[in-house]
Amino acid sequence: MALVPLGDYLLDRLRELGIGHIFGVPGDYNLGFLDRILDHPDLEWVGNCNELNAAYAADGYARRRGAAALATTFGVGELSAVNGIAGSFAEQVPVLAITGMPASTAAASGAPLHHTLADGNYDHFGRMFQEVTAARETLTARAPTEQIDRLLRTMLSEKRPVHLNFPADLVALAVPAPEAPLLEAGEHSPDRPGLGAFLEHAARLLADSGSATVLAGHQIDRYGLAGAVRVLLESAPIRACVLSSARGTVAEDAPYFTGVYVGAFSDKATRAAVEDTDLLVLAGAQITDTVTGGFTHDFPVRRTIGLFDGYATVGHARYEGVTLGNALAGLTALFSGATDLRPLDGTATPDRRPEPAKGPLTQQSLWARVEAFLQPGEVLVAEQGTSFFAAQEITLPPDGSLIGQPLWGSIGYTLPATLGAQLAVPENRCVLVIGDGSLQLTAQALGTMARYGAAPVVIVVNNDGYTVERAIHGPTASYNDIGAWDYTALPTAFGAAHRSLAVRAQNGEELDAALAEARSNPDKLVLIEAVLDQDDSPELLTAICRRFAEQNNYGG
Structure with missing residues (x-):
């Protein structure tokens, strides 16, 4: 059985996820781990001027690569990054926040080390992260690789940040190298029986509808489902709009694209496509004030189908355990057989600004x-x-x-x-x-x-x-x-x-x-x-x- 340092085990797992850069700021409790990053042939350390910038950079990286990681030191470093991690949590961006912490022996003894509150409690800052992460772990020598794998799987499945405390004395701990991929081929979250009941209910609502519009939100991007939405839109005469949080998930030169929906402040055709349609499909579209013009949206729940991460809705009925991907696939099959659908008239008519004069910029x-x-x-x-x-x-x-x-x-x-x-x-x-x-x-x-x-x-x-x-x-x-x-x-x-x-x-x-x-x-x-x-x-x-x-x- 091949053995590797625990720090390398984590880095190899990150590389497996397509991560090629790690953002952060050095501090004495993470320096041994940073040595492992510098020695890794397929990873680059990106040193930032402060931990908040590093957290923001990791967020932007994850939005393009699917996941990201940052490394900070205990207390003063990790707390500087909390605001950035909170943003990733709110907007469902998978980021691994790695905190280099004092040696496990020091933590166990409660020694009043620097960057602590000198009260012997080494879990203050981890508890602060608990509110803005999907899961957290403090590595121990007992089963650290299982802790790492469990944390990374949670990050990927929930599309939210997670927090890992990495004691300085465990970075070089010899552990078995990974024997299997973190995610086996074809691995996915299974649907509960709610999928069938959801599709039956959706079929009844669709049968009573003469027109349909899909309103896409940011979860489509986070779960990599833009292609699945395109297949749905091409399965029947359907209009498509997006929330401002989902720009790019629907091709804006496509014939079915009808604009960015911002509630009462939308373009006339966009507003009609969302508010006047017989059936509205909220595809990963979380309703918040900023993207709906301060909650000025207007679409009755009774004629709305909602597809979200882990559940789906039809009208007021909610079906738990339905994955977003499977719900989209099931709806696509239903829409493919909906031969009576007709598209609403009108397309988005953005204001094409005239070429400016030579005066001041506007x-x-x-x-x-x-x-x-x-x-x-x-x-x-x-x-x-x-x-x-x-x-x-x-x-x-x-x-x-x-x-x-x-x-x-x-x-x-x-x-x-x-x-x-x-x-x-x-x-x-x-x-x-x-x-x-x-x-x-x-x-x-x-x-x-x-x-x-x-x-x-x-x-x-x-x-x-x-x-x-x-x-x-x-x-x-x-x-x-x-x-x-x-x-x-x-x-x-x-x-x-x-x-x-x-x-x-x-x-x-x-x-x-x-x-x-x-x-x-x-x-x-x-x-x-x-x-x-x-x-x-x-x-x-x-x-x-x-x-x-x-x-x-x-x-x-």
Whole structure:
């Protein structure tokens, strides 16, 4: 029986999952494990400036690769990463958070070591992670490989982050090398008897329907089911819409695509396709405030079929234990026999912005150029707020996708997430649009991008503060102001002078020239500072922010 160090066992399992990079920050309790990463022939360590950036980067990586890992040290390091892990939990992104912790003997004795609370309890921080992870383990010498495998299987099956405490003295522990794949070929979660009952109920609802629309959500992406949704849509005359959290799961040049649904703020044809259809299929579509225009959606439960991770619904009836993939396959068979279905009239009619004049840049002229710039297969990354909502008003290119964080909405997330997404699939260039306020939270990621050869295009919207917050409340309040930075100087300040380009654009002509330069330098990090007026907001953002202000009821 071949023996390997326990650290190598974990790394081999991660490589088996398609993970090629591990993000993090060194600390004395994880240094032995980091040695194993450096010695591994198929893994690259990506050192970040702080643990929060590392967690964001791992999230972006997992969205493109299917899973990711980060490694931090005990206490001070892991707690810095908790916000990023919470975002992965909220948005169902599988990330392994590895904490290098003090030696098991020290933990057992309760010694008051550094990075502890000096009370002998070494489980404080693990319990903090418990609220934002699907499972957690502290490795022991008794059966550590079983602990690792169990944790990774949970991460993959639930599509959520998990937490692993790795004592420093166990990294070199000799354990048997893996004898079988983590996931056997064809392994899947079996359906309970609810699948048959669900399909029978769905068939009755379908028989009474003359039209149908599929509304896709982010779970389709997380479970890799975009292909299954395409088969469903091609099985019968059905309309398709997506929530803003699911851009790219349905081809936006397909004849059945009818737009991005944001409740009452949707395009007329999109709203009709979702709200006027006889039968609406919610395909992995979680209903939250940000993606439904502040809960302004309108579709009666009685004519809705819901497909989610682990259960399905028909009207008010819920069927437990039904996997999303099998529910989609079963519905496809039902729809294939629905010869009386007819598609609703109308297609999405996005506002095609006119070419801008030579005057100052506006949100409208900026996003017209972003849409024209994107090439097939490229990834648009849109920071929460102004950029994310503006992105819903443009069409993605063929095979394009969008990364955002509409539910968790942690500003600054997208800059490190772009690093992770770019390293995950380097052949598909990322184009990030991020506000100046958000960039200031995680700006160090620019240096990490250049250090590891990531070459996205980063468009910094310099509109002098938190425009999304101004649109919600306090348009002239000082708390929505930020410091004035020299954004084009940042790549040089972070050590990227020879691997980057940085330009400033104040009008359409200058932005055209900057984007042309970005296209002709695919191997360089390109930062474009786009200067806009602080009061210029996309229409969708303005409308939704008004709704959020009403919900928050600041006046009491």
